[in-house]
Amino acid sequence: MIAPIAFAALLLLALLFFTGMGLLYLLFTGLIHFIPLALSAVILLYVWIVMMIFHFFNTKQRKRSFSIIAGVVIIGAAVWPIMHMYEESxxxxxxxxxxxxxxxxxxxxxxxxxxxxxxxxxxxxxxxxxxxxxxxxxxxxxxxxxxxxxxxxxxxxxxxxxxxxxxxxxxxxxxxxxxxxxxxxxxxxxxxxxxxxxxxxxxxxxxxxxxxxxxxxxxxxxxxxxxxxxxxxxxxxxxxxxxxxxxxxxxxxxxxxxxxxxxxxxxxxxxxxxxxxxxxxxxxxxxxxxxxxxxxxxxxxxxxxxxxxxxxxxxxxxxxxxxxxxxxxxxxxxxxxxxxxxxxxxxxxxxxxxxxxxxxxxxxxxxxxxxxxxxxxxxxxxxxx
Known part of the structure; x- marks a missing residue:
């Protein structure tokens, strides 16, 4: 049990580091409209990996529920960049x-x-x-x-x-x-x-x-x-x-x-x-x-x-x-x-x-x-x- 927890903690630290670097890149390049989408994707990725580690997806219902939630979150987070790209067009x-x-x-x-x-x-x-x-x-x-x-x-x-x-x-x-x-x-x-x-x-x-x-x-x-x-x-x-x-x-x-x-x-x-x-x-x-x-x-x-x-x-x-x-x-x-x-x-x-x-x-x-x-x-x- 300790090994999966330690792996999840290390993964979190790694994701925090790379996410921070990514956010700085978005800020410096003016792509601020993609920040909510990037954060949402990283959080969902981490939650998915952790749930896989602890065998949470052992039923089709749980997989389906997570997929629906993830889809709603991604669609919601994509509204701002999509609107921005439309305006830029x-x-x-x-x-x-x-x-x-x-x-x-x-x-x-x-x-x-x-x-x-x-x-x-x-x-x-x-x-x-x-x-x-x-x-x-x-x-x-x-x-x-x-x-x-x-x-x-x-x-x-x-x-x-x-x-x-x-x-x-x-x-x-x-x-x-x-x-x-x-x-x-x-x-x-x-x-x-x-x-x-x-x-x-x-x-x-x-x-x-x-x-x-x-x-x-x-x-x-x-x-x-x-x-x-x-x-x-x-x-x-x-x-x-x-x-x-x-x-x-x-x-x-x-x-x-x-x-x-x-x-x-x-x-x-x-x-x-x-x-x-x-x-x-x-x-x-x-x-x-x-x-x-x-x-x-x-x-x-x-x-x-x-x-x-x-x-x-x-x-x-x-x-x-x-x-x-x-x-x-x-x-x-x-x-x-x-x-x-x-x-x-x-x-x-x-x-x-x-x-x-x-x-x-x-x-x-x-x-x-x-x-x-x-x-x-x-x-x-x-x-x-």
Whole structure:
């Protein structure tokens, strides 16, 4: 009797060791959704071995009962990973954009960068302004760089011309890592940071863009009123049937705080409080788990928002459709004519740089030639070319 007990104890220690190693692996690789299933499988395996050692399965009834219990436990533990895999299979709209296609002076057919038909009236050779900006605006300021800067490699992540998210671009501007950024207007939180650091932000309008809302291509809703959008994101409208769609609850996705599109939503909502954003748990370094704003997933009942150019030109996702707002489609023509109700300017922003070429560069950007390039890229210029 002692031998089986000792064997069971040693087996338990071995399983605890290997289970611990396995759990650490799942944590570090972000596969946290499989932890309940792994634990359940290990526990059932141990119980099965111990029962075999002590000859518990000496009747068919006991074997059948254990099999049923084990099956129920495994199925229950598999629900979370199965749901996670299903969610992961649903496409996201904020897909990774290949910024290399817009990198200045890229040679070959892969390049999507717009160019002028003539030489630029400004040529910079030294003391190049350091630039950062939002991903959606990279095709534009990369085109400015190719027109004005000297020919060389400009790594998008480590050079005078970088591309980041809007929050990171503002951080780099505030810390003095860059001289200028191309982005939407700062959020209230970003304005407070600038004021606290004693920085005076100078915003020069470069072009105009539409703030757009999109839904799954299969959603029968093609247009919404501005008030309906506000009520959806305030949590007052919760079902698509309230706005002429199917009887499905609305999944209203949001973007991280201080991103350009989230700031756009805050401006749109005004004093109306925005409902809490859907969150999801994600794995962080060293096995930690943090809660982040959920990525947009293209459920049939989902709604999200972004900017027109990023959606139509950079991502080009055919599984979504842009909604008309107050009966107006978001196009370059309706942005130019001010018919589209939520069009706004985007800017080149500085915070007290001492680089002597920054002002020259901004003057050229707002000149007829610079504004012509805004048009060629696909945005709406603030001045007619």
């Amino acid at each position: 649903i496409s996201t709209v904020n897909a990774e954009v290949e910024v290399r296609y817009y990198e200045p002076f890229t040679i070959g057919q892969e390049s999507k960068l717009a160019v002028l038909d003539e030489a630029a009236t400004l040529e910079l050779t030294d003391e190049l302004p350091k630039i950062d900006g939002a991903t959606a605006l990279y095709p534009l300021y990369a085109a400015f760089v190719q027109a004005v800067y000297p020919r060389k490699e400009y790594n998008p992540y480590d050079s005078e011309v970088m591309v980041n998210t809007t929050p990171v671009a503002y951080e780099n501007l505030f810390s003095g890592k860059v001289d200028m950024i191309f982005a939407a207007a700062p959020s209230d939180a970003q304005m407070k940071v600038a004021e606290k650091q004693g920085l005076e932000l100078n915003l020069t309008p470069v072009g105009r863009e539409a703030f757009v809302f999109f839904v799954n291509q299969k959603n029968p809703v093609d247009h919404l009123e501005l008030k309906q959008i506000q009520d959806i994101y305030a949590g007052k409208i919760t079902n698509w049937k309230e706005v002429g769609g199917k009887n499905e609850s609305i999944r209203a996705f949001q973007r991280p705080a201080d991103s350009g599109s989230q700031t756009g939503l805050e401006r749109l909502m005004g004093d109306t409080p925005i409902m809490e954003a859907p969150k999801e748990n994600v794995a962080e370094g060293m096995g930690g788990i943090i809660s982040e704003v959920s990525k947009y997933r293209n459920y049939t009942n989902a709604i999200g928002y972004t900017f027109r150019y990023y959606s139509t030109e950079m991502v080009g996702n055919e599984e979504i459709k842009l909604l008309a707002i107050d009966g107006v489609e978001p196009t370059k023509e309706t942005i130019r004519s001010d018919e589209y109700p939520i069009a706004s300017e985007f800017y080149v922003i500085t915070a007290g740089t001492e680089n002597p070429n920054v002002e020259k560069f901004i003057e050229w950007i707002t000149s007829p030639q610079g504004q012509e390039l805004v048009e060629i890229v696909g945005y709406v210029p603030v001045k007619k070319p």
